[in-house]
Amino acid sequence: MNLLTGRKQLSLVQESELQLMGASQYKTFLAENKVLSSATSRDAAMVDRVGARISNAITKYYDSKGEGSILQGYQWEFNTVDSKEVNAWCMPGGKVVVYTGLLPVTQNETALAIVMGHEIAHAVAKHGSERMSQALVQQLGGMALEVALSEQPKQTQDLFLQSYGIGSEIGAILPWSRQQETEADQYGLIFSAMAGYDPQEAIPFWQRMTAAGGANPPEFLSTHPSDETRLRKLQQFMPEAMKYYTPRN
Numbered sequence: 710m711n712l713l714t715g716r717k718q719l720s721l722v723q724e725s726e727l728q729l730m731g732a733s734q735y736k737t738f739l740a741e742n743k744v745l746s747s748a749t750s751r752d753a754a755m756v757d758r759v760g761a762r763i764s765n766a767i768t769k770y771y772d773s774k775g776e777g778s779i780l781q782g783y784q785w786e787f788n789t790v791d792s793k794e795v796n797a798w799c800m801p802g803g804k805v806v807v808y809t810g811l812l813p814v815t816q817n818e819t820a821l822a823i824v825m826g827h828e829i830a831h832a833v834a835k836h837g838s839e840r841m842s843q844a845l846v847q848q849l850g851g852m853a854l855e856v857a858l859s860e861q862p863k864q865t866q867d868l869f870l871q872s873y874g875i876g877s878e879i880g881a882i883l884p885w886s887r888q889q890e891t892e893a894d895q896y897g898l899i900f901s902a903m904a905g906y907d908p909q910e911a912i913p914f915w916q917r918m919t920a921a922g923g924a925n926p927p928e929f930l931s932t933h934p935s936d937e938t939r940l941r942k943l944q945q946f947m948p949e950a951m952k953y954y955t956p957r958n
């Protein structure tokens with residue numbers, strides 16, 4: 710059962726194994742992309758700041774409730790890559806990337822926190838692990854991750870990237886399920902609020918993101934399909950999220 714959501718999930722892979730794989734895939738990704746330094750880029754400094762605030766706030770919160778195991782093994786890293794792509798993601802263990810192409814849609818730090826909170830919620834709710842487990846069953850005949858990695862390394866790595874919403878590099882986009890989206894919205898709002906960012910910014914942000922769609926929807930919209938249902942659910946989750954919100958001075 711998932712510690713965060715309480716939902717039963719298919720889980721054939723140890724979280725610790727996925728965190729190890731995440732750390733190595735993250736390193737490879739950063740080596741192959743143009744990473745901005747937070748010393749010289751205001752955008753990268755903003756991503757760092759939002760990431761530190763969210764990760765500190767949720768760590769403190771779950772520790773104080775005696776539920777620190779929800780974030781077991783997390784070693785947070787936040788990086789900004791210079792890319793036109795409209796995207797952001799979080800690998801297991803807290804390895805986050807924001808693409809600069811996302812920033813014209815977020816437009817402000819609060820909306821960036823909404824997106825990062827949402828991506829972190831996908832990871833903490835183990836949605837990627839769930840998809841990776843399904844992929845191992847459906848595409849590799851229920852192979853254990855370790856075996857799959859040694860026998861089918863390329864395919865296994867591609868399945869991993871796809872499971873965490875990193876599709877464009879391998880030309881395969883896999884949308885999150887509606888249930889996963891709903892959970893990521895619900896907890897993402899709470900995570901942003903805990904970090905001192907107004908969760909109500911989620912509504913105008915998703916309106917802007919939806920408007921950015923059309924014939925050639927950005928990567929982020931392909932993996933996070935948006936419609937009226939999302940906006941309605943966000944409104945529904947808002948009163949709960951607001952209980953966690955104290956504005957920063």
Ligand SMILES: [Zn+2]
Nearest residue numbers: 885890893933
């Ligand atoms: Zn999502």
